[in-house]
Amino acid sequence: MGRLLPQEVHHVVRLLQGASAHSTHSVTSVSLQCKASPTKESGFRSSQCLGFNKYYPPDYDGEKHKSLNAYRGKHALGDRARKLDKGILITRFELPFNIWCGTCNNHIGMGVRYNAEKKKVGMYYSTPIYSFRCKCHLCDGWFEIQTDPKNTRYVVVSGARQKDEEWNPEENGGFAIHDTENNSATTDPLIALEKSTDAHKHLTNVQIPRLESLQDLSDHYNNDPYARSAIVRKHFRAEKRVEAAKRADDDRIKGRYGLPETLKLVEDSDEARNEAREEWERGRRHLEEQSSIRKARLSSSAGPNPAASLRERVLGNMYNSKLVEKRVRKLGVR
Template sequence: MQGSNKYYPPDFDPEKHGSLNSYRGKHALGDRARKIDQGILITRFELPFNIWCGHCEAHIGMGVRYNAEKKKIGSYYSTPIFSFRCKCHLCSGWFEIQTDPKNTRYVVVSGARQKDEEWDPEENGGFAVHDTEKNEAPVDPLATLEKTTDAQNHLTKVQAPRLEQLQALSEQYTLDPYELSRKVRKRFREEKKVEKGLQELDDSLKGKYGLPEELKLIRDDEGSKKEAKEEWEKGRRILREQSAKRRRIGVEIGSIPSSVASTSRHASKTNSKASGSTALASLRTRILENTARHASHKR
């Protein structure tokens, strides 16, 4: 037993036999090559269209697969023409289908007939596949010349200058790669230095006022100043509205009639007296109860 998981008999000679298939007298494709001496190879073939069997008149749908006898029967220029001979699975009758490289299709040769499902564009108001200019009017030489002139003018006035600009721009970018890289790195270092200074300033402000580190401070620019001014104006306007509302409520309270005020004061006094008398009576009752309890304990 070898590493390739194949058994080599003791009398096997690689120089004499070449391979295990030749040693056993078998083909590498196995049973598929049982007719290889006749130029026939057994292969799996799938019907490219619907057909009617010529023996049992049964319908066989597109996509049904058969073990077909594949054979080369000719060539169209350098493209081979193959024949596929299949046995009907319903009646065991043979039918044959060939390739047609000239028209890029398959054709039924014998034993069956193809179901006609092709759509003819000419019958439906269209053009044939290879004849799209069948009903066009004859070419006008003056119109052709005018189109050619317009195309030449567009090429000269629009396309050529644009191509020159693109070429000049490409040469500018690729003329001195080292110098371009140096400028980019210099600009990057300057921006990094500015960002580092701003970060140090933010850290100092956070440490001075005890702000959390994750707090993001707003940059002091025109946009932030304008936004802060708008917020300040909004808060000031709200404060004025609240102050005016308080003054209005105070004026309304001060304008209550005196009779209503005196009535309310009298009612409050009466309620306070009644509550005072009630509290005094409850206090006397508690004193008497405590005295009686104390006397009973002495006896």
């Protein structure tokens, strides 16, 4: 059989384990052969630990090399670790917000992924600050985004512009979450003193009197709830009575003139009464004028003496008829 490499030994063992009973002898012989070669023993053991799907060259020594990556002089992360000597690891970075590239000015949407150069650039207390340097996929420009542990967000450092779409609670009537200005103010003792004095003045001159006046007002209205309630109820009853009387009055009028139920009547007052009277007088005057005009028209068409005009008309019609004239004279028309 000759010399076997550790992985070849395993392959053979597995083949033989799956075969018939007489193979037991062969397995023993193979392992015996392996044991007989002391230099290969360690390699065999390490290959047992690491798995089968890797090639272990003949000069590989498990104790010396520790791992196949170390043996080949490669990093476990492969090509992504090619700039590790500069402290840069290439990672897949997804844009956490919309940006505009500073070089080509194109809009790049949130969620676009880049092979970014990840680098530790500083610390915020015990939290490292990482920078991600990405090459724009639309041009040759680079942009850099850093983590901001203080505000738990990402910030664009260079090469791009962030689209400001964050919901600001302060602008929408809420309270600021990251109140960073207070710390700087309290560092100056004079400003702090001034602020506290102003606050005290405001409290004594404005807030306390205001509170007291509010308390007085509240007492004024609430010290005797029974009396207040009685007044309100009395007032309400009086209003209700007036309303009921008015409704009955309206119904009576509507019933008398056969007006629709839904019609709203104006409230009875001096003003309404005067207006109605004026309207009635205007109507009557109009009627009088109309009738006088009609009379005048009738009298003008009849002439000043109706009997004479009738006579003229009759004579005109029957000029040649003396009989008719006689008859007319007999009737005594002149």
